[in-house]
Amino acid sequence: xxxxxxxxxxxxxxxxxxxxxxxxxxxxxxxxxxxxxxxxxxxxxxxxxxxxxxxxxxxxxxxxxxxxxxxxxxxxxxxxxxxxxxxxxxxxxxxxxxxxxxxxxxxxxxxxxxxxxxxxxxxxxxxxxxxxxxxxxxxxxxxxxxxxxxxxxxxxx
Amino acid sequence: xxxxxxxxxxxxxxxxxxxxxxxxxxxxxxxxxxxxxxxxxxxxxxxxxxxxxxxxxxxxxxxxxxxxxxxxxxxxxxxxxxxxxxxxxxxxxxxxxxxxxxxxxxxxxxxxxxxxxxxxxxxxxxxxxxxxxxxxxxxxxxxxxxxxxxxxxxxxx
DNA sequence: TTTTTTGTTCTGTAAATAAAGAACTAAAAA
DNA sequence: TTTTTAGTTCTTTATTTACAGAACAAAAAA
Numbered sequence: 313x314x315x316x317x318x319x320x321x322x323x324x325x326x327x328x329x330x331x332x333x334x335x336x337x338x339x340x341x342x343x344x345x346x347x348x349x350x351x352x353x354x355x356x357x358x359x360x361x362x363x364x365x366x367x368x369x370x371x372x373x374x375x376x377x378x379x380x381x382x383x384x385x386x387x388x389x390x391x392x393x394x395x396x397x398x399x400x401x402x403x404x405x406x407x408x409x410x411x412x413x414x415x416x417x418x419x420x421x422x423x424x425x426x427x428x429x430x431x432x433x434x435x436x437x438x439x440x441x442x443x444x445x446x447x448x449x450x451x452x453x454x455x456x457x458x459x460x461x462x463x464x465x466x467x468x469x
Numbered sequence: 470x471x472x473x474x475x476x477x478x479x480x481x482x483x484x485x486x487x488x489x490x491x492x493x494x495x496x497x498x499x500x501x502x503x504x505x506x507x508x509x510x511x512x513x514x515x516x517x518x519x520x521x522x523x524x525x526x527x528x529x530x531x532x533x534x535x536x537x538x539x540x541x542x543x544x545x546x547x548x549x550x551x552x553x554x555x556x557x558x559x560x561x562x563x564x565x566x567x568x569x570x571x572x573x574x575x576x577x578x579x580x581x582x583x584x585x586x587x588x589x590x591x592x593x594x595x596x597x598x599x600x601x602x603x604x605x606x607x608x609x610x611x612x613x614x615x616x617x618x619x620x621x622x623x624x625x626x
Numbered sequence: 627t628t629t630t631t632t633g634t635t636c637t638g639t640a641a642a643t644a645a646a647g648a649a650c651t652a653a654a655a656a
Numbered sequence: 657t658t659t660t661t662a663g664t665t666c667t668t669t670a671t672t673t674a675c676a677g678a679a680c681a682a683a684a685a686a
Contacts, residue, residue: 335583338576340497342674353587358598362633372676377634398632398684406601410608419495426492430510441515444563451567455619462615466608499644519663529646534664555654555662630685636678643672648665655660 328354329368344371345379352389352404359392359401387412410463417459424452485511486525501528502536509546509561516549516558544569567620574616581609 332354333347341349347369352360360368366376380402383389390405431445489511490504498506504526509517517525523533537559540546547562588602 332583332587335580339580344675353584353602354591356592356594358595363631373633374635374677375675378674381634400632403598406598406605409605413612423492423496426489427510430489434511435513437513438515441560441563445510448563448566451623454623455570455616458615458619459612462612466611501645520661530663531647531665532645535645538664557662628686631683633681633683635680637676638678639674639676641672641674644670646667646669648667650665651663653661653663656658 325354326368341382342379344369344375345382347371348376348379348383349388349404352402359403361399361401363399365402410466413459414463417456417463420452421456424449424456427452482511483525498539499536501526501532502539504528505533505536505540506545506561509559516560518556518558520556522559567623570616571620574613574620577609578613581606581613584609 329347329350332350333343336346336349337343339346348365351365351368352358355368362373362376362380365380366373369376380389384391387405387408389402390408391400391402393400427445427449431442431449434442434445436442486504486507489507490500493503493506494500496503505522508522508525509515512525519530519533519537522537523530526533537546541548544562544565546559547565548557548559550557584602584606588599588606591599591602593599
């Protein structure tokens with residue numbers, strides 16, 4: 313019937329969206345927000361309107377609105393418009409992926425500064441702990457450095 | 470009075486534990502679990518009993534018990550015992566930091582495999598999206614590789 | 627101008643979470 | 657053997673979250 317392996321079957325697609333949605337939940341998104349991500353990853357074409365998403369997911373407008381806005385907020389998705397068409401077409405902003413990784417790295421970096429400040433204020437009564445803390449800070453700095461380097465290197469490619 | 474900058478003042482320490490606790494909450498821990506982490510980061514000596522933690526944080530036994538177990542679960546803290554003393558002395562398992570980073574990296578790697586599988590099943594109708602998805606996957610693989618390398622390099626040091 | 631479209635915001639609710647406090651338990655101490 | 661210690665588990669409560677559904681709003685279309 314079909315010569316390829318794509319999601320020609322709606323039920324199959326629905327199930328895949330659910331399954332990948334469940335996997336995506338571990339990154340801290342709500343069930344519906346995770347399914348929005350998952351749907352936009354699997355859907356063809358890869359951009360969908362508010363109502364297409366709402367309908368496919370069988371969810372309320374408010375839930376979809378909040379999910380979309382949360383994704384827009386952190387740059388996971390974006391939308392484009394077409395002249396003569398009022399609708400917004402939402403899509404996974406894959407171009408923004410690197411920037412989001414950078415932002416997460418920054419969060420780690422900031423917390424490392426907190427730990428550095430803690431170390432500076434600790435007494436010399438527990439040198440072993442202080443040494444291990446210093447080691448963690450150094451490791452984390454080293455890793456953050458490598459992540460930054462990797463991002464730069466990738467951008468140059 | 471004191472020649473150094475350590476937390477000689479209890480109120481000062483309590484406030485620092487709260488402040489760093491708030492910062493730590495962004496990594497998905499509950500308020501009390503975040504304060505347990507924060508306390509064990511700042512406290513001297515760096516290991517504390519269940520009851521010392523409970524008392525310092527002014528929290529219930531159940532809340533502290535659950536917080537501690539959640540940290541034990543993901544390897545953030547550990548405890549040691551001393552013969553002739555029934556109590557467990559909890560401390561930040563800083564030695565385990567690298568392993569926890571590795572585990573987070575694995576999570577990213579696993580999700581990358583999910584995306585790789587998605588790409589394999591997508592049709593050829595949206596080549597631009599597919600190309601960007603491939604780019605994200607490659608970038609993420611590259612980054613994961615670099616993280617692994619960094620961890621190995623650090624271990625060899 | 628009225629109506630339709632494309633959402634957003636508000637209100638209510640069910641479920642999940644965080645934590646307190648009390649009851650409980652296993653091991654050690656007395 | 658009884659009591660104490662060092663927690664764990666159960667029960668209850670307050671808060672938060674996720675979502676539905678309805679009311680609302682702004683712009684475009686008719």
